[in-house]
Amino acid sequence: MAESWSVPGSVESIVCVNPVRNVVEDDCTEALTLRDLSVELIDTSTGDPTRFGTLPVHPAVTEAILKVVQSGKYNGYYPSNGILETREAVAQYFSRPQAPLTAQDVVMTSSCSGAMDITAMVLCNPGQSILLPMPCFGLWKALAEARGVIVKYYNLLPDKGWEADLDSLEGAIDSTTAAIVVVNPSNPCGSVFSRAHLKAIVDVAQRHHLPIIADEIYDGMAFSGHEFVCVAEVSDSVPVLSCGAVSKIFMIPGWRLGWILIHDRNGAFQQQVRPGLGRLSRKILGPCTLVQAALPDILTNVPDSYKQRNLEFLERNARKCFEKLSKVDGLTPFMPAGAMYMMVNIDLERFRFGSDVDFIKALLIEESVFVMPGKAFCAQSCFRVVLILPDDKISEACKRIAKFCSKHDTAAQSN
Ligand SMILES: Cc1ncc(COP(=O)(O)O)c(C=O)c1O
Incomplete structure (x- = not known):
């Protein structure tokens, strides 16, 4: 019999860990408070298509x-x-x-x-x-x-x-x-x-x-x-x-x-x-x-044209984001063929970050841009961008990511 009131949780409740929530709640909570709160947060971390009003309901x-x-x-x-x-x-x-x-x-x-x-x-x-x-x-x-x-x-x-x-x-x-x-x-x-x-x-x-x-x-x-x-x-x-x-x-x-x-x-x-x-x-x-x-x-x-319009919006965003991030030394974006996401490889050695989580935490603190690290998808050295941002925000997010990378680019510094 237990001596005091501490009710044990089931094994299932303990081992049920969603890696995405882990990253948001454990890895990034502190970073979210350390960033400059006067700068607008650009959050492209979650795949909620309702978030920015760019993909309205029919x-x-x-x-x-x-x-x-x-x-x-x-x-x-x-x-x-x-x-x-x-x-x-x-x-x-x-x-x-x-x-x-x-x-x-x-x-x-x-x-x-x-x-x-x-x-x-x-x-x-x-x-x-x-x-x-x-x-x-x-x-x-x-x-x-x-x-x-x-x-x-x-x-x-x-x-x-x-x-x-x-x-x-x-x-x-x-x-x-x-x-x-x-x-x-x-x-x-x-x-x-x-x-x-x-x-x-x-x-x-x-x-x-x-x-x-x-x-x-x-x-x-x-x-x-x-x-x-x-x-x-x-x-x-x-x-x-x-x-x-x-x-x-x-x-x-x-x-x-x-x-x-x-x-x-x-x-x-x-x-x-x-x-x-x-x-x-x-x-x-x-x-x-x-x-x-x-x-x-x-x-x-709901007509097919509704889906077509959404796809065109997502593809336009993908092209824009791909084009801008392709120009950033140390990042390799992969042009998506569908859905609403783009993966970007990070040359961690070049930026001297130990992991993709360290990279995205620093990006969040310094530039108020929130992307999801590979860890959330059981992958390494990469991050995911959600392509639902309005036009101005996608440009701004890419600009800030480029600035961050240029600041941390050890290859550029040693030249
Ligand atoms: C590949 C994939 N499967 C399943 C889900 C979960 O979908 P739902 O919100 O309908 O439960 C998502 C949500 O983003 C997803 O991307």
């Missing part, structure tokens, strides 16, 4: 939710795996000729995070491993490790448009591997895999009879000259669970609505995974019914 989205609230029909419990009409609408919207879906293949979730949690849970036991790309959106690690699932990484190759290193992928597979995660388009890399590359990844999964979890929250978000292809489209035999959400497609991450698309192949998910997904969806009795009920109208009434 009026059809607002109309859809108002209509649902006013109807008074969606205040009760609905099936935990989602409202049937919503699942039908999602199935129709995301069906491709090579990857058709019905309502039976859709589970509605609490945003993409909820989909990630359930898919990892349904495929992986504690002690088994899950293969994640490196760099990777940090939540995948947090969710897996919280459940005692071992995280292993395969490398992405920056000089090849962040394609997966197929040897590293195949080399990471062993008898403990339960699933391969593919994040496409990628946060944090901004990459979009070609059809041929996705097929090559699927071929690796096929050789080892491993299912793929596709994090496709940035579905369709490919810049000009690039094409978004979903993993299921190129898979004849490998079963795929695809995770998605309204968050980045319709720019409403706070609405917390997502889905799992079940692309079964050869009935591999029939016996255990499908019923397992149903049971796991009952753990929290499904996502918000109001947003679910609004989704069919959102999917129908």
